[in-house]
Amino acid sequence: MDFLYWLLCILIGIIPAWLVFRSDRKKNISIKWLPAILRFLTFFLTAALLFAPAFSTTKTEEEKPLLIWLQDNSSSIKGALGKDSVAYLTKTNSLWNSWKDNYTVVPMAFGSDLNKDSLYHFNKSGTDIANALQQVVSQYQDRNIGAVILASDGVFNEGLNPLFAPLGNSFPIYSLALGDSTLPVDLSISHIYANKSVALNSKFEIIVDVRAEKLADKTTALSLVHNGSTINTTPVKINKDRFTTTLRFEVKADVKGFQRYTVLLPVQTDEPNVTNNRMDFFVNVIDEETKVLIMAAAPHPDVAAIKDALINVPQYKVSVDVTGNVPADIANYNLVVLHQVTGSPALQKALEQMPVWFILGNQTNLTAFNQMQSVMKINGGGNPNPALPELNATFNYFSLPVSIKDVIARMPPLQAPYGNYATGAGTQVLMQQKIGSVVTNYPLWIFQTGAVPHAVLCGEGIWRWRLYEYKNSGKHEVVDELIRQTVSLLSVKKDNRSFKVFMDKYILSDNESVRLYAELRNDNGELINTPEVSITITDSLKHALKYKFEKDDNSYMLNVGLLAPGNYSYTGNVNYNGRSYVSEGSFIVESVPLEQLRTYADFDLMYKLSKQSGGSFFTFNTMLSITDSLKQNALIKPVIHTEKTFVSLIDKRWLFIIILLIVATEWLLRKYWNL
Structure with a gap:
């Protein structure tokens, strides 16, 4: 097409040029061919502009491979490097200088988060390797990542295990392992699991993970301390050099408010790190009563099962109604459980603004059920389906019991309504229905949060689950x-x-920013943020800090930043329409020495991380060999980017000027020659 275009333009230019030349050669002018050439150029360029084609141009650019240097900036690295800190910096700079011609080096530091500043401060209070790698993928996913050089001791204390972190883009990780991986004598508390809030006078469980290194055949004891007094002690028998165990305490919450508990292990002979022998945590004991009404179409074992699960928690006050009538005091309840009840229009109206847990069964009127809620719709009826539970791994509305997978896998089916299921907006499924061996998309246990939360258990027979769990494990722990x-x-x-x-x-750790929020509503219940809101935060020593909230959309927000460990109280104040409003509360900042819980390096993790990604493993002594390894990796190479663009001649304004100049030149010559 380009050839034909130029041929046509040449022909359009040649014809008038030949006519001009044939006329001018008979005249007395010094340069007979010049007007013809000018006429040819005028018509040729004009034709080119009139047809205005687009011509392609190709531009190539070479992008060097990115070498992202991920430096662990946590406080444990300072101890890992020790006297080799200066030599490490020298070697690092030497590597970077040797790479600058063939690679683009991007140095980044990480602790709990990733940043490009303060590369060698080694002062971060937490280490999240997985998050650092994921942020690299997020920030540079469209670039030519050649390799990531991960300089760390391999000890992570926040986030996912980096070996299982979903990274998406595939790139080799070159592990630069720092520190000493020799296992010292160590007795430590690695994790504590306990509810952050419990009801007053209820019993709750504290689960403690204990680890021991090089203490085989030793016997020690784990102590639980509350308000300075030891309330329980359990023996720990260590039977091998690398030993782990999980111990449990059952505690009664008999004091209201934030309660500090301490778990202690005695210091062992020749144990260099004793910080991890003690761990503090807090539990908020709440004195509140939650009234639950269970309404059933008829007496049913499910009703007894739900009541038994709740009645042992002092916070819950459970009532049962099987009369079918709407209780006069229904508005006083915090939750209504409807077991196969859809009820009269009076009941439906009474429940419009109340949280409801629907449990469906053979007696459920599906038409009325569909009208009462927006969690889901079921079109069908007839004989129920025996539906086995299939756990949804992405459910996150609340923490699930540790052993739930094993327990649920052994449960009998519930009798679920037959039909087509359609879930509403803002829902999350806890369990799906498994019909025979087929896992369906139909929910078995589903939630919908919002202004008025609802839940639906699509089947009767949960009482059998309690029986089967007790039969298999001797307790009702998971189902309850x-x-x-x-x-x-x-x-x-x-x-x-x-x-x-x-x-x-x-309850926050000392490496978490303290964030507070405020809401102010007018007489119509609408959120507003017209007036200024102030707050005073007071520590346990009565030192007061005063702040002003920032306006955020139609509410307020304040980021105080990091605070020292301790107990804090706050008082918020605002004046609106001539009235003063006050809101008070308290919070606790815990001291969690994450970087001191483990002081020896994890070279095994660093090695596995490099091996599974196609990289290589190095230590401080061999780190200068990283250059040779990079050169030998054929996948780390420049990428040639080719960009093809199209240019239209009509967009070139300078061509119009050239045409005018050519026309003007021919006109002046003819005037000069008196033609």
Whole structure:
């Protein structure tokens, strides 16, 4: 096409040029061919502009491979390097200088988060290797990542295990292992699991993971301390050099408010790190009553099972109604459980603004059920389906019991309504229905949060689950916990205060920023943020810090930053329409010495990380060999980017000027020659 275009333009230019030449050669002018050439150029360029084609141009650019140097900037690296700190910096700079001609080096530091500043401060209080790698993928996913050089001791204390972190883009990780991997004598508390909030006078469990290194055949004891007094002790018998065990305490919450508990292990002979022999944690003991009404179409074992699961928790006050009538005091309940009840229009109206847990069965009127809620719709009826539970691994509305997978896999089916299921917006499925060996998309246990939360258990027979769990394990732990968590999620009390200051969490670690939020509502219940909101935060020594909230959309937000460990109280104040509003609360900042829980390097993790990604493993002594390894990796190479663009001649304005100049030149010559 380009050839034909230029041929046509040449022909259009030649014809008038030949006519001009034939006329001018008979005249007395010094350069007879010049006007013809000018006429040819005029018509040729004009034709080129009139047809205005687009011509392609190709531009190539070479992108060097990116070498991302991920430096662990946590405080444990300072001890890992020790006297070799200066030599390490020298070697690092030498490597970077040798790479600059063939690679683009991007140095980054990480602790809990990733950043490009403060590369060698070694002062971060946490280490999240997986998050650092994932952020690299996120920030450079469209670039030519040649390799990531991970300089770390391999000890992570936050986030996912980096060996199982989903990284998406495939790139080799060259592990530069720092520190000493020799296992010292060590007795440590690695994790504590306990509810952050419990009801007053209830019993709760504290689970402690204990680790021991090089202490085979030793016997020690784990102590639980509350308010300075030891309330329980359990023996720990260590039977091998690399020993781990899990111990449990059952504690009664008999004091209201934030309670500090301490777990202690005695210091062992020749144990260099004693910081991890002690760990503190807090539990918020709440004195609140949650009233639950179970309404059933008829007496049923499910009703007894739910009641038994709740009645041992002092926080819950459970009532049962099988009369079919709407209780006069129904509005006083925090949650209504409807077991195969869809009820009259009066009941439906009474429940419009109340949290409800629906449990479906043979007696459920599906038409009325569909009208009462927006969690899901079921079109069908007839004989029920025996539906086995299939756990949804992505469920995150509340923490699931540790052994739930094993327990649920051995449960009998529930009798679920037959039909087509359609879930509503804002829902999350806890379990799906498994019909025979086929896992369906139909929910078995589903939640919908929002202004008025709801849940639906699509089947009767949960009482059998309690029996089967007791038969298999001698307890009702998992099924009862699922019932309690469901009730807890749905029965959260609605806060109708005009002004409130609140937090996402009230027990924080000393490496978490303290964030507070405030909401102010006008007389119509609408959120506003017109007036200024102030807050005073006071520590246990009565030192007060005063702040002003920032306006955020139609509410308020304040990021205080990091605070020292201790107990804090706050008082928020605002003046609106001539009235003063106050909101008070308290929170705790815990001291969690994450970087001191383990002081020896994990070379095994660093080696596995490099091996599974196609990289190589190095130590401080061999780190200068990274260059040779990079050169030998054929996958680390430049990428040639080719960019093809199309240019239209009509966009070139300078061609118009050239045509005008050519026309003007021919006109002046003819005037000069008196033609």
